[in-house]
Amino acid sequence: MSANLSQTPVGLLSQVTKRRGSTQALDGLDLIIRPGQCVALLGPNGAGKSTSVALLTGRLSPDAGQVRLFGGDPRDLATRGRMGVMLQETGLPRTLTVREQVDLFRSYYRQPRSLDETLQLAGLEGLERRRCGALSGGQQRRVQFAIAIAGRPDFLVLDEPTTGMDIDARRGLWSAVRAEIARGAAVLLTTHHLDEAEALADRIVVIDHGRVIADGTPEAIKSQVSAVAIRCRTRLGDADLSSLARVTSVSRDGGRVTLLTTSASATLRELLARDETIDDLTVAGASLEDAVTRLVRAGSPAQRQTEVA
Numbered sequence: 441m442s443a444n445l446s447q448t449p450v451g452l453l454s455q456v457t458k459r460r461g462s463t464q465a466l467d468g469l470d471l472i473i474r475p476g477q478c479v480a481l482l483g484p485n486g487a488g489k490s491t492s493v494a495l496l497t498g499r500l501s502p503d504a505g506q507v508r509l510f511g512g513d514p515r516d517l518a519t520r521g522r523m524g525v526m527l528q529e530t531g532l533p534r535t536l537t538v539r540e541q542v543d544l545f546r547s548y549y550r551q552p553r554s555l556d557e558t559l560q561l562a563g564l565e566g567l568e569r570r571r572c573g574a575l576s577g578g579q580q581r582r583v584q585f586a587i588a589i590a591g592r593p594d595f596l597v598l599d600e601p602t603t604g605m606d607i608d609a610r611r612g613l614w615s616a617v618r619a620e621i622a623r624g625a626a627v628l629l630t631t632h633h634l635d636e637a638e639a640l641a642d643r644i645v646v647i648d649h650g651r652v653i654a655d656g657t658p659e660a661i662k663s664q665v666s667a668v669a670i671r672c673r674t675r676l677g678d679a680d681l682s683s684l685a686r687v688t689s690v691s692r693d694g695g696r697v698t699l700l701t702t703s704a705s706a707t708l709r710e711l712l713a714r715d716e717t718i719d720d721l722t723v724a725g726a727s728l729e730d731a732v733t734r735l736v737r738a739g740s741p742a743q744r745q746t747e748v749a
């Protein structure tokens with residue numbers, strides 16, 4: 441669903457700074473989530489994603505800058521009632537059954553979903569009578585998702601929602617999130633799974649060291665690094681690979697190397713000339729994962745422009 445720019449933002453962080461312990465967790469962060477948008481907030485460990493979520497959900501206050509939820513104060517209970525939240529660290533009481541737990545949270549809302557619909561949307565059919573303490577990690581995540589959607593939220597905040605889920609459960613949750621978006625809910629999603637961001641989000645915001653380093657559609661983010669990914673097995677070391685023509689980054693996954701390049705033909709000519717044992721070679725457009733890795737490594741926007749040019 442496309443965003444309506446004239447409406448009050450669902451969530452807003454403007455020039456927000458927040459110190460946590462000795463760390464500057466957020467350092468002038470700007471983030472706007474508009475009605476109907478699904479925004480994926482990406483970034484490496486410690487980038488400031490959970491801190492941003494904690495501010496939007498009213499669990500932390502900013503040191504400076506402005507945080508707004510539906511145009512109001514996120515600490516205001518009535519405002520927060522329009523939001524459904526699935527956090528990383530929420531524990532469930534061990535003795536309540538799944539049905540009792542979800543029903544308890546439904547009772548906090550004036551016009552909740554029916555219990556059966558909530559359980560079905562969260563993929564909890566068959567587990568209703570199981571005690572929460574006897575659920576697997578992935579099943580507990582599904583109960584937390586049920587709690588988040590029980591009140592038909594206008595804004596759904598999902599902090600790493602599919603951690604611990606198997607492939608079927610992840611896909612089930614994705615289709616439930618898509619149904620919420622189709623109903624008109626805005627979504628803020630943090631995830632380390634780039635396929636998840638690509639499957640759900642119409643906008644990607646990459647943050648690092650508490651600042652936004654990229655913001656756009658998945659396609660725009662990919663094109664920002666204007667790179668092609670060459671993957672192969674090679675006996676060349678990282679220093680040799682980095683020195684190949686037009687290579688902008690080198691990374692390894694198991695025995696396979698990924699080279700990002702601004703000219704596949706120029707890089708390939710040199711690569712094949714230096715290593716005739718090259719194997720398992722593929723050339724493809726940069727994936728979202730390649731692009732985000734590259735943007736984070738490149739550091740500040742000024743450095744990024746220099747490196748990509």
Ligand SMILES: Nc1ncnc2c1ncn2[C@@H]1O[C@H](COP(=O)(O)OP(=O)(O)OP(=O)(O)O)[C@@H](O)[C@H]1O
Pocket residue numbers: 460461462463464465483484485486487488489490491492
């Ligand atoms: N309670 C805390 N006390 C001190 N420092 C904290 C606390 N919580 C977070 N931090 C620090 O603030 C920074 C931002 O953390 P945050 O949890 O927001 O990052 P994140 O992007 O969500 O990371 P991850 O992907 O690992 O969940 C990190 O350097 C972290 O160590």
